[in-house]
Amino acid sequence: MNLNVQNLGFAHGSTATLEGINASFEAGRLSVILGPNGAGKSTLLACLAGLRMPNSGAAKLGDEDIAAMPAPTRAKRIGLLPQGAETHWAITSEALVALGRIPHLRGAGASADDRRAIAAAMHATATDGFAHHPITQLSGGERARVLLARVLAGEPEWILADEPLANLDPGYQLDILDLLRQQARGGKGVVAVLHDLHHAVRFADHVVLLHQGSVFAQGAVDDVITAPNLATVYGIDALLSKDEEGATQLLIKGKMRS
Numbered sequence: 393m394n395l396n397v398q399n400l401g402f403a404h405g406s407t408a409t410l411e412g413i414n415a416s417f418e419a420g421r422l423s424v425i426l427g428p429n430g431a432g433k434s435t436l437l438a439c440l441a442g443l444r445m446p447n448s449g450a451a452k453l454g455d456e457d458i459a460a461m462p463a464p465t466r467a468k469r470i471g472l473l474p475q476g477a478e479t480h481w482a483i484t485s486e487a488l489v490a491l492g493r494i495p496h497l498r499g500a501g502a503s504a505d506d507r508r509a510i511a512a513a514m515h516a517t518a519t520d521g522f523a524h525h526p527i528t529q530l531s532g533g534e535r536a537r538v539l540l541a542r543v544l545a546g547e548p549e550w551i552l553a554d555e556p557l558a559n560l561d562p563g564y565q566l567d568i569l570d571l572l573r574q575q576a577r578g579g580k581g582v583v584a585v586l587h588d589l590h591h592a593v594r595f596a597d598h599v600v601l602l603h604q605g606s607v608f609a610q611g612a613v614d615d616v617i618t619a620p621n622l623a624t625v626y627g628i629d630a631l632l633s634k635d636e637e638g639a640t641q642l643l644i645k646g647k648m649r650s
């Protein structure tokens with residue numbers, strides 16, 4: 393089942409943020425939304441998660457309008473890791489991850505399934521080592537992984553991650569990207585907003601490049617992350633080539649000279 397947006401428009405007040413967006417995201421793929429600051433990436437992700445109501449068009453899961461889904465159904469099917477998510481109360485990591493099971497609870501406390509899902513999510517994100525530590529005493533990177541574990545614990549069909557690599561060191565960035573790719577290989581739909589073009593080149597199965605609230609290009613990495621597209625959208629001078637194994641390599645040389 394795919395996640396798709398049809399002629400979607402969204403305005404913050406009277407200012408149009410997204411206009412005429414048509415895009416399709418397939419389960420089993422790691423899709424990446426790219427675009428400069430303010431292009432509308434988070435707003436699009438919020439529409440896909442059903443947290444923003446489009447002013448025109450629709451975001452759909454298969455044929456179902458996401459904005460019209462009952463919230464508990466939506467929360468079971470679509471897990472969102474918001475940008476810059478923070479926690480200000482001293483809940484333990486494990487208790488925070490357990491909150492990801494709320495859509496599944498039936499009032500009788502945690503089931504064996506809940507405990508298994510929580511343990512699996514903490515193991516996958518390497519957060520089990522600080523399961524009993526208060527979240528307020530973790531580093532930014534550790535906290536980011538716990539917040540991702542919370543999404544995974546809900547075992548949603550779709551994982552929407554808004555800048556999931558913020559605060560992570562390079563090693564953990566690769567681990568999280570690997571984890572998101574594994575989730576996609578396992579059949580889930582994964583849509584991540586990223587800023588790092590190198591990561592997008594290396595990990596994305598599908599890219600949607602936004603520019604000023606519209607889709608500038610979408611498709612396979614090699615069709616979207618091209619030197620002319622990067623020059624227009626980001627104003628950067630980039631060189632793309634293939635290495636001896638056929639993998640795309642990106643070199644950002646600098647800003648375009650005007």
Ligand SMILES: Nc1ncnc2c1ncn2[C@@H]1O[C@H](COP(=O)(O)OP(=O)(O)OP(=O)(O)O)[C@@H](O)[C@H]1O
Nearest residue numbers: 404405409427428429430431432433434435436475
């Ligand atoms: N709550 C809001 N009220 C008014 N305008 C907003 C609000 N949230 C976002 N915007 C505006 O909508 C536009 C798109 O914002 P959005 O956060 O979707 O962009 P983004 O591509 O995710 O940016 P970034 O890479 O900086 O996170 C921006 O111009 C932003 O200023």
